[in-house]
Amino acid sequence: MKGKSLAWALSAALAAITLSGAVQAEEQVVTIGTGGQTGIYYVAGQAICRFVNRGAHGIKCNAPVSGGGVANVNGLRSGEFNFGIMQSDHQFKALNGLAPFDGEGAMDDIRALFSLQSEVFTILARHDAKVASFDDLKGKRVNVGNPGSGQRDTLEEILRVKGWEMSVFALSSELKPAEQASALGDNNIDAMSYFVGHPNGAIQEATTITAAVLVPVAGPEIDQLLAEKTYYTKAEIPGGLYRGNDAAIPSIGVKAVLSTTAQVDPEVVYQLVKAVFDNLERFKRLHPTFADLKEAEMIEAGLTAPLHDGAVRYYKERGWM
Template structure:
């Protein structure tokens, strides 16, 4: 009797264990995925929710959007507790290579990621107030700039890339720290900083503009891109047309993509179906946010990617005739990084 009782207890424990673990372990198998984004209300959260809606509607794949940044998401992708991440292309490269803030997390090995698609372009620059009198980067020599944004790798990289594109380096300015853009703007409002970094359309910049006689995004030059690319190959110059707050004329800004990436062992057909759904219905993203009008199929494949593409995505792109020899060369280059 004792042996039978113990066997029953053992089987019961196994059953309980399976019940507890099954929501995490079988998420992909059941057609339910988890995507890490950022806090509720952030651009990345909105973008992730839009992608989730399109894939659920047209591919039958449900996605749970998790309001957490890549610092929390990437380790969970390694354990298959999260399947996808919405991430800036520059930060993605540092995560893949195990550099910057990800070096300690991975002991320099990096997180193994696979790109499903490059998304909308995000232009950014150093921002000054309308009453500051600053008109270009050279005027910022010796001034106080917020360049250190803690664990926000994309901001840390972008702020420095924009500074270099403008012809300056960290040695030319006084470097300040802030946890995020709202805190950096507060320092600017209080007169404790002279310039901050941020993208077009950041909500808190509207408040800054109203309080400080407008804002100005400083223009990147065209002479320093080799130095910019030493930070990341994710960046490219893009002309932003006059109109948005802070863009008083057509202005060239440092730009990079936001990407949808996955864990490398996401099933090939799942990756294929996600890409197919968004490719065929990219026009359904725009109503969720004006910037998602720029999340279009023509930019899903790009040599500026900082991590290799998923085989399922490549299969679809080859069928569409958009996977070139140059893309395959870039793919091979990125894959070799993990073999060093």
């Protein structure tokens, strides 16, 4: 009897190991390209994965730090990422093969899932740098953003309509978002740029450790840019969010969007979209910039590429399309 019991136990153990291996083999891992660890893209990616990973569908999601929106487009193209968070203008530029993606050509397989928070192009300058307008940045030490970031691409568009080169700045540093606040506080730069939703942790940190002011991004050249590039809209940073900045500050903005490619399995896209919208009220509590998200806007606003079939399936099930 002991021999039979041992044999049965071994057989059961082997069956469990085989079953476990089969389950692991069926598990599909997907990756979302986000941004810097102090940014909202990272928070959004982590939140999306949290809800996806709670589902019983065999999909495992991770959302590592990345170089930002432009880098996420390139990550989708190369297959490094299955999904990527980016500005709506980058989604448009990738779809149509416009700079900074003109070298690779049109990415006609890029697909939209939904939009997230509104984002505002933000310039924050040390108070003692005496920067009251964008034009005052001439001759200053400015962090223009790391290559592949949204602020870098947008800043280059602003410089183009102004007829400026990077050489107008005394220094054009390429610090990542997480490094900007301390550089401003240590007086290593006079101003930092960021394309981000508000309130934002990095801006909060910078205005806490040093006297710093938000700089208006407005004027005839900005109006020209808005007329030329319809994926930008007028926007403003509300007053009172940061120490020493009580007035609303005008600038330009876009939507943050979650994108993928047509090659990603519609079932995977469906489950990810379902995980977010089935938990939207909980998602909205994870960061102040998500508080105003509305389903009707998320499936339309900022979607400058076609919707993925998996997303369409879910939206039709909910009666939204």
